[in-house]
Amino acid sequence: MRILGGWIALTPELDVKLLLGRHVWDCAQHADLWGRRLPELRAPAQESEPASDRVVRVLDVLERFEGRDQSVERVTAVYRVLKPHLATVYRRHLAVANPVYEPPTRRILERCIEEEWRHASAGAAVLARHLAGAGMAERAEACERRVLAALAEARGVTGDVEEPLVDATASAPDPAAVAQDLVEVPPPFDPGVAPADLGERLRAHVAALARGDLEAAERHVLPEARTAVRQEYARLQGPWTQAAVAGVARIGRYRVTRLRLDGAGQAVVQERWVPGDDGWMIAAAEVARLQPGG
Amino acid sequence: MDRPIAYDKLAREDRFIRMRARDIAALKVEQGLPPFPDLADRDAIRDRVHGILVGELQAMEGAGRTVYDFPDAPWEFTLDMARQVWDESRHVETYLGLLEHLGGYVGEFPESTILWRCACAEDAAARVAGVNRGLEGLACDVFNQLVHIARKIGDPIIERSVDYVLADEITHVRMGSRWLNELTRGDPERRRRAIEFQETIDERFNLNGTRLDGAHEAVPISIAHEARKLAGFTDEEIARLVKSTQRSQVY
Numbered sequence: 071m072r073i074l075g076g077w078i079a080l081t082p083e084l085d086v087k088l089l090l091g092r093h094v095w096d097c098a099q100h101a102d103l104w105g106r107r108l109p110e111l112r113a114p115a116q117e118s119e120p121a122s123d124r125v126v127r128v129l130d131v132l133e134r135f136e137g138r139d140q141s142v143e144r145v146t147a148v149y150r151v152l153k154p155h156l157a158t159v160y161r162r163h164l165a166v167a168n169p170v171y172e173p174p175t176r177r178i179l180e181r182c183i184e185e186e187w188r189h190a191s192a193g194a195a196v197l198a199r200h201l202a203g204a205g206m207a208e209r210a211e212a213c214e215r216r217v218l219a220a221l222a223e224a225r226g227v228t229g230d231v232e233e234p235l236v237d238a239t240a241s242a243p244d245p246a247a248v249a250q251d252l253v254e255v256p257p258p259f260d261p262g263v264a265p266a267d268l269g270e271r272l273r274a275h276v277a278a279l280a281r282g283d284l285e286a287a288e289r290h291v292l293p294e295a296r297t298a299v300r301q302e303y304a305r306l307q308g309p310w311t312q313a314a315v316a317g318v319a320r321i322g323r324y325r326v327t328r329l330r331l332d333g334a335g336q337a338v339v340q341e342r343w344v345p346g347d348d349g350w351m352i353a354a355a356e357v358a359r360l361q362p363g364g
Numbered sequence: 365m366d367r368p369i370a371y372d373k374l375a376r377e378d379r380f381i382r383m384r385a386r387d388i389a390a391l392k393v394e395q396g397l398p399p400f401p402d403l404a405d406r407d408a409i410r411d412r413v414h415g416i417l418v419g420e421l422q423a424m425e426g427a428g429r430t431v432y433d434f435p436d437a438p439w440e441f442t443l444d445m446a447r448q449v450w451d452e453s454r455h456v457e458t459y460l461g462l463l464e465h466l467g468g469y470v471g472e473f474p475e476s477t478i479l480w481r482c483a484c485a486e487d488a489a490a491r492v493a494g495v496n497r498g499l500e501g502l503a504c505d506v507f508n509q510l511v512h513i514a515r516k517i518g519d520p521i522i523e524r525s526v527d528y529v530l531a532d533e534i535t536h537v538r539m540g541s542r543w544l545n546e547l548t549r550g551d552p553e554r555r556r557r558a559i560e561f562q563e564t565i566d567e568r569f570n571l572n573g574t575r576l577d578g579a580h581e582a583v584p585i586s587i588a589h590e591a592r593k594l595a596g597f598t599d600e601e602i603a604r605l606v607k608s609t610q611r612s613q614v615y
């Protein structure tokens with residue numbers, strides 16, 4: 071629950087962000103139910119401790135997936151491994167929980183099992199959207215192996231779980247129930263929202279930046295802004311293999327664009343365009359993000 | 365993961381254009397536009413709704429950070445913050461729908477991150493005072509006015525959905541009041557600092573005379589007296605806020 075909450079701000083993709091946002095409260099309620107059950111079983115309320123240092127290490131592995139570009143790892147670790155593992159442990163506990171003495175525990179288990187599987191299904195649906203890129207599926211598999219290995223070393227969250235740690239034979243939850251966890255996110259950005267004449271100039275500008283022709287790119291800059299813009303452009307380390315308009319916002323008659331350049335690394339340039347006698351011209355530019363190639 | 369994280373770590377898809385609030389306002393003024401979108405026409409309402417959408421996103425992110433950043437805080441505090449994360453995620457969904465309803469798109473207007481910066485306060489008491497009482501109090505003002513304007517222009521979709529969100533925000537302000545009291549019990553100095561932080565936020569979000577005590581149609585952001593009372597603000601606190609809007613502010 072805490073890790074999910076902490077990750078929301080660090081996750082750029084809207085659908086992943088909202089997936090995490092949807093589940094923090096469910097997870098908190100699960101923890102609360104267990105915490106309140108504890109004193110009924112003669113243990114202190116709302117006090118938890120890890121089964122071992124190795125269990126702590128599992129969570130350390132998870133917490134390290136905090137990079138901007140690690141959403142695939144975040145979703146994989148929690149939704150493909152941790153939640154299915156929790157559901158597995160809960161189900162085995164339910165199978166041996168005495169129906170006469172332990173209905174209070176059984177009810178919590180039943181609720182948690184149902185919700186963990188529902189979360190896992192929602193996570194799988196969101197993850198599927200992000201696995202299309204080159205090497206993504208492999209990254210997810212590597213992450214899954216890594217988290218499972220850490221869990222195996224700890225012998226599961228309780229320190230005494232028998233293999234398999236994730237029992238995949240569970241029945242899939244009702245798609246209608248899963249739907250409540252999935253926020254319909256808007257379609258990808260459409261560069262067609264820019265005014266037609268700006269769109270035309272943007273295409274030429276992006277192409278010039280992409281091929282590293284800064285002289286041509288500077289022709290789209292207002293003379294009084296050229297020195298400052300040139301300094302920003304100097305930070306761009308190509309070569310670039312792909313370039314695209316990633317966003318266009320309006321401030322009155324002005325437009326602010328975000329251009330993304332991809333090569334070995336990545337750069338994002340934010341530019342403010344103003345309309346004038348010479349058509350749309352750049353009044354300010356800044357490199358908003360630079361990721362060196364590796 | 366750091367506790368708390370640096371404010372510039374806030375992650376966004378590239379369709380969002382991030383800018384400083386004062387730069388956005390200056391560029392508007394330069395074109396003869398009001399610095400903050402009024403509710404004069406559908407275009408301005410769309411700009412306002414987009415601003416609320418990114419505010420809801422930042423509120424969700426901020427509450428999520430509060431769940432993570434304070435492992436030693438009372439459990440019920442964490443529980444309230446976790447609930448707020450869920451509420452804000454539904455608000456994001458609502459405002460995504462309203463933006464579409466108004467013919468807009470995500471990223472159509474720049475995003476400023478003053479809200480998020482306030483959510484990065486290091487002390488939990490300051491965070492709930494600033495975010496839950498300061499910013500969610502502002503949300504009560506803005507939403508209450510939007511409900512009123514939507515009713516007036518005959519848009520039941522905006523009217524009804526914002527009214528539901530307003531109910532949640534009132535609850536969030538109440539949470540803020542409760543935890544401001546409980547977290548600072550027996551520590552008047554911590555309480556004083558938290559309230560001071562809230563007051564700087566209140567001042568800042570008076571937005572250079574944008575928030576004023578007046579009729580919904582007459583002022584850019586009106587103060588929601590009734591909603592604020594429901595949320596647990598005292599008459600004295602509301603009077604103090606009204607007074608603060610009468611001073612000249614900078615943003």
Ligand SMILES: [Fe+2]
Nearest residue numbers: 420423452455
């Ligand atoms: Fe909200």
Ligand SMILES: [Fe+2]
Nearest residue numbers: 423500533536
């Ligand atoms: Fe809220």
